[in-house]
Amino acid sequence: MHNEVEFMEIASARATNVLYFTGGLRAVETANRGLALLPLRGKGEVLALCDLTWPALHALARECGSRFVGYNQEFEGKGASEAFWNPGIGRLSKGLFAADLWGAISANSDASGDEIYARGAESVSASLTSAGHRVRDLSIHHHQQLCGAVQDREPESGFSNLLLSDIYRDFQALATDLCGARDYLAKLAGIHLGLKESIDSMARLESAVGAKVDEVMEPVARNLFANWGKKADPKWLRELGDMRNKLIHRLPMAIDPHTRLLRLHSHSTSRGVVETIRLGASRHELGNQPDQADPFVLFSEMYDRMERLCSMAASFAKYPAVLSTFRARG
Numbered sequence: 001m002h003n004e005v006e007f008m009e010i011a012s013a014r015a016t017n018v019l020y021f022t023g024g025l026r027a028v029e030t031a032n033r034g035l036a037l038l039p040l041r042g043k044g045e046v047l048a049l050c051d052l053t054w055p056a057l058h059a060l061a062r063e064c065g066s067r068f069v070g071y072n073q074e075f076e077g078k079g080a081s082e083a084f085w086n087p088g089i090g091r092l093s094k095g096l097f098a099a100d101l102w103g104a105i106s107a108n109s110d111a112s113g114d115e116i117y118a119r120g121a122e123s124v125s126a127s128l129t130s131a132g133h134r135v136r137d138l139s140i141h142h143h144q145q146l147c148g149a150v151q152d153r154e155p156e157s158g159f160s161n162l163l164l165s166d167i168y169r170d171f172q173a174l175a176t177d178l179c180g181a182r183d184y185l186a187k188l189a190g191i192h193l194g195l196k197e198s199i200d201s202m203a204r205l206e207s208a209v210g211a212k213v214d215e216v217m218e219p220v221a222r223n224l225f226a227n228w229g230k231k232a233d234p235k236w237l238r239e240l241g242d243m244r245n246k247l248i249h250r251l252p253m254a255i256d257p258h259t260r261l262l263r264l265h266s267h268s269t270s271r272g273v274v275e276t277i278r279l280g281a282s283r284h285e286l287g288n289q290p291d292q293a294d295p296f297v298l299f300s301e302m303y304d305r306m307e308r309l310c311s312m313a314a315s316f317a318k319y320p321a322v323l324s325t326f327r328a329r330g
Contacts, residue, residue: 146277
């Protein structure tokens with residue numbers, strides 16, 4: 001699809017990539033094209049570990065039990081600044097992220113006059129975009145808490161504060177957006193299957209197909225059901241819904257003893273001591289029991305899985321995932 005535009009202005013801008021990891025760690029590009037990891041504990045100040053290469057940075061993060069979740073590409077230009085979130089899993093199809101693929105499918109559906117499919121595809125795109133922004137918010141809020149803690153708190157200590165509520169809200173929003181992407185994709189799968197009834201969730205798709213789930217051959221629906229599983233043998237898409245329902249309907253993070261506060265953790269690495277932060281239980285409540293998995297790690301893994309699933313599904317959409325092109329006129 002081609003679009004003609006007038007009055008196009010070309011300008012230069014400066015781009016900076018800010019890399020985020022679970023545990024509150026962040027890396028920024030340095031003047032010599034290296035990477036600096038922060039924060040590190042200093043005497044009354046925050047320090048950074050500089051001159052890291054990309055492989056060395058990821059290896060160090062793994063030593064701390066942290067995983068790369070994405071990078072914020074920040075642009076500064078004449079009179080304006082913009083930032084674009086890029087999932088850490090990378091571009092899996094046609095050099096595009098899943099949200100961009102489904103945005104292109106929506107535009108081509110709309111151009112073909114298929115408003116229902118266009119709205120469903122746009123909803124998948126919007127949910128994925130919003131989920132990415134929630135991952136970015138979680139990264140930033142964990143980093144802010146870690147920066148404050150390495151200056152004011154003792155190593156391996158636990159604490160809570162008013163800003164912790166921002167992290168709780170981020171998790172609830174991320175769970176909702178991921179379930180939204182799943183359910184909008186289920187709606188499109190229902191269209192592919194030619195189902196007459198309205199499908200507005202994965203559960204409704206399962207109910208509509210009934211006992212014939214194992215006979216479904218349509219690629220999008222088949223992959224959804226493969227990642228949904230059965231009640232007796234749930235897979236990650238079904239578990240995602242249970243995680244969301246727990247946060248919103250059964251046990252909010254603010255009163256869950258396993259996520260009631262933030263805990264600092266010290267890691268002896270090949271480059272010295274590096275600290276991370278995560279939601280956890282107090283030492284008193286934990287006792288001799290091991291910590292549960294870091295919620296940020298769990299949800300970032302779910303986010304990557306959703307990105308992979310939606311990228312795959314875009315290959316089987318009714319309309320092509322081809323971006324519109326623009327041509328200057330005059």
